[in-house]
Amino acid sequence: MTNRRDAVHDTLRRSEGFRSAQDVYAEMRSDGAKIGLTTVYRALQALADGGKVDVLRTDDGESVYRACASGDHHHHLVCRRCGRTVEVAGPDVERWAEAVGAEHGFTDVTHTVEVFGTCASCSAAVRAS
Amino acid sequence: MTNRRDAVHDTLRRSEGFRSAQDVYAEMRSDGAKIGLTTVYRALQALADGGKVDVLRTDDGESVYRACASGDHHHHLVCRRCGRTVEVAGPDVERWAEAVGAEHGFTDVTHTVEVFGTCASCSAAVRAS
DNA sequence: ACCCAGAATGAAAATGGTTGTCAAAATCCC
DNA sequence: GGGATTTTGACAACCATTTTCATTCTGGGT
Ligand SMILES: [Zn+2]
Ligand SMILES: [Zn+2]
Ligand SMILES: [Zn+2]
Ligand SMILES: [Zn+2]
Numbered sequence: 538m539t540n541r542r543d544a545v546h547d548t549l550r551r552s553e554g555f556r557s558a559q560d561v562y563a564e565m566r567s568d569g570a571k572i573g574l575t576t577v578y579r580a581l582q583a584l585a586d587g588g589k590v591d592v593l594r595t596d597d598g599e600s601v602y603r604a605c606a607s608g609d610h611h612h613h614l615v616c617r618r619c620g621r622t623v624e625v626a627g628p629d630v631e632r633w634a635e636a637v638g639a640e641h642g643f644t645d646v647t648h649t650v651e652v653f654g655t656c657a658s659c660s661a662a663v664r665a666s
Numbered sequence: 667m668t669n670r671r672d673a674v675h676d677t678l679r680r681s682e683g684f685r686s687a688q689d690v691y692a693e694m695r696s697d698g699a700k701i702g703l704t705t706v707y708r709a710l711q712a713l714a715d716g717g718k719v720d721v722l723r724t725d726d727g728e729s730v731y732r733a734c735a736s737g738d739h740h741h742h743l744v745c746r747r748c749g750r751t752v753e754v755a756g757p758d759v760e761r762w763a764e765a766v767g768a769e770h771g772f773t774d775v776t777h778t779v780e781v782f783g784t785c786a787s788c789s790a791a792v793r794a795s
Numbered sequence: 796a797c798c799c800a801g802a803a804t805g806a807a808a809a810t811g812g813t814t815g816t817c818a819a820a821a822t823c824c825c
Numbered sequence: 826g827g828g829a830t831t832t833t834g835a836c837a838a839c840c841a842t843t844t845t846c847a848t849t850c851t852g853g854g855t
Binding site for chain 2: 594623627629630637643652654656
Binding site: 686687688703704707726727728729 | 811
């Protein structure tokens, strides 16, 4: 049997956008997988720690995960209706963040940058409703 | 007696960095204020909804609030050790976020941008330890 | 194959920030 | 003053996440 962590990773890869631990758990169970919620949490944490998946927090405090195609540093453009996600690079933003930190004497500068919006197909769906 | 909401707002204004609801509650109580935790939560929510204070989520999922000097759209450079916060503007970042959204057909584009680091005095403190 | 130590697993209980409930208290309005 | 309305806050409920801990793997070593 394939390693649990790999199974979780695979489920994530099969998804389009960011998914919560409970989401992943529910999907795996409905696919017939025999796995516990705790293990899903642990696998996602490990994957995130190892940089294999990206994490972000929704407005209501849930952690959501995504297996991004790019292994390099990047950010996300996320549809706030359907979750569809586009990976985007922003060299200017990287430089800006560094500069802002340095300008005020800060070291070990990191940043979080996420862009949200309504994707084209969701806009269309709303208009049609 | 001053309005509860104003009391909460004042307490926040007296603070340097971002503070959690429980923080604010504890501080007000130790200052002798007669107020309930629920009310502090409600006041902070109302202030945030009205754009009077800024909110962000810590890594461990706590919502933290700050009464910023600037009423205009801005971002934060936060010391991850002492919480000291600098308000920063980033016109380039604003334009970049808009452009990225538009480029992929997204509408109603918003963004979250936060910069973290270790401030000069905390760096000094660490070095001295 | 057998044994055992250490790692992985997961069901159930605990945690903890946040929100809901609802009765009491303050405030408004006539 | 008196009734309607809003605000308050003690307490209980929520719910994602973490911790516990007993059980189940796993991978040598013999
Ligand atoms: Zn969409
Ligand atoms: Zn970046
Ligand atoms: Zn500092
Ligand atoms: Zn901005």
